Amino acid sequence: MHVVVCGGGVIGAATAFYLTELGVEVTLVERRELAAAASGKAGGFLARDWCDGNSMGPLARASFDLHAELADRLDADYGYRRVDTLMVVGADEGSVARYALHPASGWLDGNCAVNGRIGTPETTAQVEPGAFTRALVDAACRGGGARVRIGAVEGLLAAGGARGAVAGVVVDGDHVAADAVVLAMGPWTALARAWLPLPPIGGLKGFSITLRPDFEVPAEMLFCEYRTASGEVLSPEIYPRPDGEVWVCGMSDDQPVPIDPADVRVDDARCDELQRIAGTLATGLGDAEITRRQxxxxxICADAMPLLGPAPGGRAGIYVATGHNCWGILNAPASGKAMAELVATGEARCVDLASFDPARLLEAAA
Ligand SMILES: Cc1cc2nc3c(=O)[nH]c(=O)nc-3n(C[C@H](O)[C@H](O)[C@H](O)COP(=O)(O)OP(=O)(O)OC[C@H]3O[C@@H](n4cnc5c(N)ncnc54)[C@H](O)[C@@H]3O)c2cc1C
Known part of the structure; x- marks a missing residue:
């Protein structure tokens, strides 16, 4: 069996990895480079139980455990570690000391108060997401089961007419034959709505920076509530990484998703503001070198839940794996494993995908 996986983000990479584990031959088609988009720029925070209470709960728990297993199995250092996670309050003006419920470690020396311990090494962890994505693909390719093709997927090939079973994909004008196709192009999976009945798939933009401070930062992930001088309340997140870098996010804009992932625009002013806020909470971050602005x-789909399963429309051999919203790095392992099982054997066994059926949102809209 030969499967084309479209999209070299973390979801395509995990699907490709687990397909090769089942003995399936895979071509992973990526328009730019592996982890070119969110999968290379995300925070990489992982939580065992933060999705409990909605249908993603079992997927997240299974994925959290698979992350630990993969960290042992994949022959690569991608910064996996267990971490402490803190809720932090900060502000431009006015002391926030009254919000302190826990002592802060030394690096949190600005106008900052720790008012919750919301994750422990038993329940929270992190990876560097781009390196994790590439490690999955490297492992898939190492055994000879997968290969990567750089090119843009432009359409589907059908056996027996346009509504027949899939026969492959068109990549930069070339025909690539396949027994099955998995569409995992993140927000760009929306391009396939020209080829198939798919529900709307959007993209929510976020800016982030990485800093390289000249001191060692403990493994404390920060979820912050921050009041600016103008009264705006922001929710920055700050994740120190084991390689010494510190990732910071918390600003967005409403620019639509560009057709080409290479055209995503970075706003220097928002990135500078992220560093200013980080420096107000932890003064050592204020003058640290900015190593990436991104x-x-x-x-994201209408109900903010993933699309995982056969593409609607009844055409055999076409599958969708996207819509993971803010939890794609966490949920990649079980999503990829379940999709691989579904494609290779007809049944997802490691988790129940029923609530992620892509048809649910078409039916809801009808
Ligand atoms: C600021 C921010 C922080 C985040 N932090 C976290 C976090 O801490 N933890 C967590 O679990 N999740 C986090 N997420 C969410 C996570 O990043 C996403 O859910 C996940 O990366 C989505 O992966 P994907 O593979 O579906 O899509 P993408 O990463 O978008 O990958 C899609 C790939 O498809 C390729 N592509 C596009 N068009 C084509 C085409 N025509 N042909 C072939 N390839 C194509 C793109 O180049 C891209 O590489 C964060 C997201 C953001 C925005």
Whole structure:
């Protein structure tokens, strides 16, 4: 069996990895480079139980455990570690000391108060998401089961007419034959709405920076509530990484997803504001070197839940895996494993995908 996986983000990479584990031959088609979009720019925070209470709960728990397993199995250092996670209050003006419920460690020396311990090493972890994505693909390719093709997927090939079973994809004008196709192009999976009945898939933009401070930062992930001088309340997140860098996010804009992932625009002023806020909370971050200014889109559907399953429309051999919103890095392992099982054997066994059926949103809209 030969499967074309479209999209070299974390969801395509995990699907390709687990397909090769089942002995399936895979071609992973990526328009730009592996982890070119959100999967290379996200925070990489992982939580065992933060999705409990909605249908993603079991997917997240299974994925959290698979992350631990993969960190042992994949022959790569992509910064996996267990972490502490803190709720932090900060402000431009006026002391926030009255919000302190826990002592802060030394690096949190600005106008900052720790008012919750919301994750422990038992429940929270992190990876560097781009390196994790590439490690999955490297492992898939190492055994000879997968290959990567750089090119843009432009359409589907059908056996027996336009509504027949899939026969492959068109990549930069070339025909690539396949027994099955998995559409995992993040927000760009929306392009396939020209080829198939698919529900709307959007992208929500977020800016982030990485800083390289000249001191060692403990493994404390920060979820912050921050009041600016103008009264705006922001929710920055600050994740120190084991390689010494510190990732910071918390600003967005409403620019639509560009057709080409290479055209995502970065706004220097928003990135500078992220560093200013980080420096107000932890003064050592205020003058640290900015190593990356970046922006990316998280893929999102109407109910903010993933699309995982056969493409609607009844054409055999076409599958969709996207819409992971703010939890794609966390949920990639079980999503990829379940999709691989579904494609290769006809049944997802590691998690129940029923509530992620892509048809649910078409039926809801009808
Ligand atoms: C600021 C921010 C922080 C985040 N932090 C976290 C976090 O801490 N933890 C977490 O779990 N999740 C986080 N997320 C969410 C996570 O990043 C996404 O859910 C996840 O990366 C989506 O992965 P994907 O593979 O579906 O899509 P993408 O990463 O968007 O990958 C899609 C790929 O498809 C390629 N492509 C596009 N068009 C084509 C085409 N025509 N042909 C071939 N390839 C194509 C693109 O180049 C891209 O590489 C964050 C998201 C954002 C925006």
């Amino acid at each position: 922006a990316c889109y998280r893929p």
